[in-house]
Amino acid sequence: xxxxxxxxxxxxxxxxxxxxxxxxxxxxxxxxxxxxxxxxxxxxxxxxxxxxxxxxxxxxxxxxxxxxxxxxxxxxxxxxxxxxxxxxxxxxxxxxxxxxxxxxxxxxxxxxxxxxxxxx
Amino acid sequence: xxxxxxxxxxxxxxxxxxxxxxxxxxxxxxxxxxxxxxxxxxxxxxxxxxxxxxxxxxxxxxxxxxxxxxxxxxxxxxxxxxxxxxxxxxxxxxxxxxxxxxxxxxx
Numbered sequence: 001x002x003x004x005x006x007x008x009x010x011x012x013x014x015x016x017x018x019x020x021x022x023x024x025x026x027x028x029x030x031x032x033x034x035x036x037x038x039x040x041x042x043x044x045x046x047x048x049x050x051x052x053x054x055x056x057x058x059x060x061x062x063x064x065x066x067x068x069x070x071x072x073x074x075x076x077x078x079x080x081x082x083x084x085x086x087x088x089x090x091x092x093x094x095x096x097x098x099x100x101x102x103x104x105x106x107x108x109x110x111x112x113x114x115x116x117x118x119x120x
Numbered sequence: 121x122x123x124x125x126x127x128x129x130x131x132x133x134x135x136x137x138x139x140x141x142x143x144x145x146x147x148x149x150x151x152x153x154x155x156x157x158x159x160x161x162x163x164x165x166x167x168x169x170x171x172x173x174x175x176x177x178x179x180x181x182x183x184x185x186x187x188x189x190x191x192x193x194x195x196x197x198x199x200x201x202x203x204x205x206x207x208x209x210x211x212x213x214x215x216x217x218x219x220x221x222x223x224x225x226x227x
């Protein structure tokens with residue numbers, strides 16, 4: 001069974017940093033591109049970043065470029081999101097998602113989410 | 121960025137009814153379109169990809185259609201477990217973008 005378990009969320013002050021982790025199991029992690037998608041309270045879904053299977057390429061939405069870094073450790077089957085210079089508008093539930101093997105942009109498995117609140 | 125306009129924002133339907141949700145892209149996305157279902161308090165789940173391909177394990181009462189800039193999700197014979205929010209997503213180009221969602225409730 002595919003499992004994605006996020007951790008590392010919490011309350012953080014504006015301008016500070018936070019690092020999310022996503023532990024993957026039930027599939028060969030190193031074969032798949034992975035993504036982070038966020039959802040602000042009572043709002044829709046917003047793609048944040050994608051990293052391809054070997055970590056050699058990464059993609060970000062403009063609003064997080066230069067502040068967030070997506071990375072992975074294939075030996076540990078773990079995905080990360082380093083979030084620096086956090087802003088109130090980054091407050092959201094952050095989901096780790098697996099990209100489909102055959103349709104890269106499709107996200108065919110999702111974690112339960114990690115809540116991030118940016119507030120003083 | 122490609123804008124995804126989803127309608128309606130909310131929908132109320134009876135058990136057994138057929139419902140349709142629409143999604144319009146701001147440019148041609150060449151069938152690079154997925155639909156997700158999100159039940160209250162849960163994470164999203166993939167329903168449809170490539171505009172009309174049913175994801176493994178998804179009931180056949182769900183179907184997708186469309187091309188170019190216009191796409192739709194149809195749910196036949198609505199069941200109580202279909203109460204959820206539904207989101208379209210284009211993956212033709214970065215940044216991937218989602219529609220604002222449709223909240224489906226039972227009448």
